Amino acid sequence: xxxxxxxxxxxxxxxxxxxxxxxxxxxxxxxxxxxxxxxxxxxxxxxxxxxxxxxxxxxxxxxxxxxxxxxxxxxxxxxxxxxxxxxxxxxxxxxxxxxxxxxxxxxxxxxxxxxxxxxxxxxxxxxxxxxxxxxxxxxxxxxxxxxxxxxxxxxxxxxxxxxxxxxxxxxxxxxxxxxxxxxxxxxxxxxxxxxxxxxxxxxxxxxxxxxxxxxxxxxxxxxxxxxxxxxxxxxxxxxxxxxxxxxxxxxxxxxxxxxxxxxxxxxxxxxxxxxxxxxxx
Amino acid sequence: xxxxxxxxxxxxxxxxxxxxxxxxxxxxxxxxxxxxxxxxxxxxxxxxxxxxxxxxxxxxxxxxxxxxxxxxxxxxxxxxxxxxxxxxxxxxxxxxxxxxxxxxxxxxxxxxxxxxxxxxxxxxxxxxxxxxxxxxxxxxxxxxxxxxxxxxxxxxxxxxxxxxxxxxxxxxxxxxxxxxxxxxxxxxxxxxxxxxxxxxxxxxxxxx
Numbered sequence: 001x002x003x004x005x006x007x008x009x010x011x012x013x014x015x016x017x018x019x020x021x022x023x024x025x026x027x028x029x030x031x032x033x034x035x036x037x038x039x040x041x042x043x044x045x046x047x048x049x050x051x052x053x054x055x056x057x058x059x060x061x062x063x064x065x066x067x068x069x070x071x072x073x074x075x076x077x078x079x080x081x082x083x084x085x086x087x088x089x090x091x092x093x094x095x096x097x098x099x100x101x102x103x104x105x106x107x108x109x110x111x112x113x114x115x116x117x118x119x120x121x122x123x124x125x126x127x128x129x130x131x132x133x134x135x136x137x138x139x140x141x142x143x144x145x146x147x148x149x150x151x152x153x154x155x156x157x158x159x160x161x162x163x164x165x166x167x168x169x170x171x172x173x174x175x176x177x178x179x180x181x182x183x184x185x186x187x188x189x190x191x192x193x194x195x196x197x198x199x200x201x202x203x204x205x206x207x208x209x210x211x212x213x214x215x216x217x218x219x220x221x222x223x224x225x226x227x228x229x230x231x232x233x234x235x236x237x238x239x240x241x242x243x244x245x246x247x248x249x250x251x252x253x254x255x256x257x258x259x260x261x262x263x264x265x266x267x268x269x270x271x272x273x274x275x276x277x278x279x280x281x
Numbered sequence: 282x283x284x285x286x287x288x289x290x291x292x293x294x295x296x297x298x299x300x301x302x303x304x305x306x307x308x309x310x311x312x313x314x315x316x317x318x319x320x321x322x323x324x325x326x327x328x329x330x331x332x333x334x335x336x337x338x339x340x341x342x343x344x345x346x347x348x349x350x351x352x353x354x355x356x357x358x359x360x361x362x363x364x365x366x367x368x369x370x371x372x373x374x375x376x377x378x379x380x381x382x383x384x385x386x387x388x389x390x391x392x393x394x395x396x397x398x399x400x401x402x403x404x405x406x407x408x409x410x411x412x413x414x415x416x417x418x419x420x421x422x423x424x425x426x427x428x429x430x431x432x433x434x435x436x437x438x439x440x441x442x443x444x445x446x447x448x449x450x451x452x453x454x455x456x457x458x459x460x461x462x463x464x465x466x467x468x469x470x471x472x473x474x475x476x477x478x479x480x481x482x483x484x485x486x487x488x489x
Binding site: 011026089116 | 317358361383459461464
């Protein structure tokens with residue numbers, strides 16, 4: 001009995017001393033860490049918005065958005081602090097956009113991507129291709145921005161995250177409306193569209209009649225089969241069911257799913273208006 | 282001769298004769314994980330040294346108060362305390378290194394070099410000798426990490442003192458295409474194997 005008591009008391013004493021030491025250490029280092037992060041963030045804010053006077057923080061879906069104002073209270077833009085899943089861990093970055101959602105700059109705060117491969121996301125070469133892109137642009141891999149070969153997971157997830165962030169800022173903060181794709185008024189026909197994937201093109205055939213998408217068929221693809229099965233036929237089914245190209249994309253198959261959607265958009269973009277092409281017989 | 286001095290003996294044992302990496306093959310996880318860049322390898326070595334020295338001293342001075350039945354949990358708590366402290370200090374004062382080492386900093390807790398020294402040495406020997414032993418093992422571990430990281434960075438990146446572009450020195454000029462394999466985990470195994478081979482050859486020749 002005495003022995004058990006002694007064991008417990010020893011363990012408890014060691015644990016209590018340890019906890020006390022750690023608390024002390026935490027109190028010393030915590031302010032230093034906070035101050036450093038804050039200072040680096042402010043420096044980035046000043047770099048992206050030289051006329052900054054003050055900012056106001058808003059939180060949307062766990063991400064932080066700072067609305068930046070100049071001396072006259074004029075809105076200069078928005079700085080977002082976003083977390084996204086990379087290849088090996090969480091990537092945290094800042095995205096600065098102006099009041100038209102045009103991207104001013106990107107700053108990767110922390111990441112754990114593979115050294116020499118995935119860490120290209122921190123390079124100017126990769127980041128500069130986003131500058132000037134906005135809400136109106138597709139910001140799609142293979143369309144107007146490029147993933148880096150060998151680092152498709154890291155760069156692809158950055159591209160997708162940046163697009164989502166720009167859309168969030170546009171819709172939720174700047175009250176912009178994304179041009180919905182109008183299906184009505186397009187001539188009945190079967191349209192074909194394709195998009196460049198990681199390993200080759202993905203082509204779809206879209207059957208349109210009465211202003212509705214009747215059928216979507218992927219006639220050619222070079223996606224990784226394991227991921228592709230999660231996106232097909234689920235995504236085409238969703239598009240047909242909702243008659244919309246703004247369907248939710250499940251994680252795990254985001255790349256393939258988004259490629260299918262892009263291919264469908266590409267197919268319908270070339271569709272002529274009904275009546276103009278003699279489609280009314 | 283100095284060899285009869287137990288402190289010198291304790292100190293030197295960990296560096297060469299019982300080098301945790303070259304002779305005992307302990308602590309392989311951080312060794313392979315963080316040695317893509319010299320700075321990271323060195324930083325990891327120094328962080329581990331700080332922990333092994335501190336835990337050796339504390340465990341040696343507490344050894345008479347800790348009952349044998351609960352010694353391992355007590356050792357682990359002591360080690361984990363120092364690792365967490367090192368982690369906090371790194372995050373506050375060396376954020377770049379902290380970011381680069383990532384999960385391997387908290388993983389120092391389970392580095393068997395440290396618990397090994399606590400169990401095999403510090404729990405049986407006086408405080409000062411444990412201190413010397415901790416310093417020796419720390420230097421030995423840092424040395425091994427540093428050498429491996431240097432080899433991997435030169436071969437895998439073609440630089441020294443990277444990855445920060447401000448301090449990185451390009452060894453072979455701009456057009457050089459480095460052997461990317463050595464920057465990757467499989468390259469770490471290959472480099473470690475070659476290094477162990479050389480070390481063994483050297484030890485044999487010097488008759489250590």
